[in-house]
Amino acid sequence: MGRRSDHSREELQTLIVESTLALVKEHGASNVTARQIAKAVGYTPGMLYSIFLNLQDIFQHVNQVGLHTLYKLCEASQKNTEGPEDAIKAMGMAYLQFAAQHTHQFDLMFARSLRDAPASPSSLSNQIQVLFQLVEAQLRTLKPGATEAQLQLGARALWSGVHGTAALRLSNQLYIDTPNADQEIVDILVSSFVNQWCR
Incomplete structure (x- = not known):
């Protein structure tokens, strides 16, 4: 069992967030408890609450990591694209890819139970704004x-x-038996939107 003096407050925060993210990816947020996180970092559950207000607060910080990853994927997807419409489609595909490859993390990022969490990091809303700005720039x-x-x-x-x-694909509710239906839908969606937007 680690001692709190082994790490600074910032190091503890990073350790807790990274360990929680690993647990979320493996088990899903609904199956992650404070006791499991404490065990993963080698400290007592009480120590978690000297760094974070509650479990929702920890999850919000985990979401910051997810949004940063998603932003980087969307940003990188625009490289070597041919024009704004192609760039938006590439971002859409990157978004679908993130949802498919990081399903538990994606679910946590948009969990309704966290919407009104009392300790939402101020940078969380900023990251969401920056993500939208990628789309706004193309529009x-x-x-x-x-x-x-x-x-x-x-x-x-x-x-x-x-x-x-993305959400409907993950819940198997697109109701169409086509392997890449989500990608085809996003392609049509973006083309249709851009056509209307440019009028």
Whole structure:
């Protein structure tokens, strides 16, 4: 069993978040307890609450890691694309890939139970904004005269469809027996949206 003096507060926070993320990826957030996290880091459960307010607070910090990973994937996916529409489609595919490969983490990131968590890190909302800004930048290129309000609303409208497709695929509720149905749906969704957006 580790001693608290073995690590600084910042090191403990990082250790707890990394260990929780590993547990979430393996078991799903609903099956992760404070006792399991404490055991994984080699400290007592009480120590967790000297660093975080509660389990939801820990999960919110885990979500920061997930959003950062998702941002990097979406950002990288735009490289070598041919124009804004192609870039948005590439981001959509990256989003689907993240959801498929990190399903438990994806589920936690959008869990309704965490929506009103009392200890949401301030940088969490900033990361969400930055992720949307990737889409907004492409929409701005397609329609230079769009206002900031239009860009924000447009990005969220479009990404609601992408997110919904990812979520439905994970829950096996697309109701179509096609291996790449989610990718085909996102392709149609983006093309249709861009066509309307550019009018």
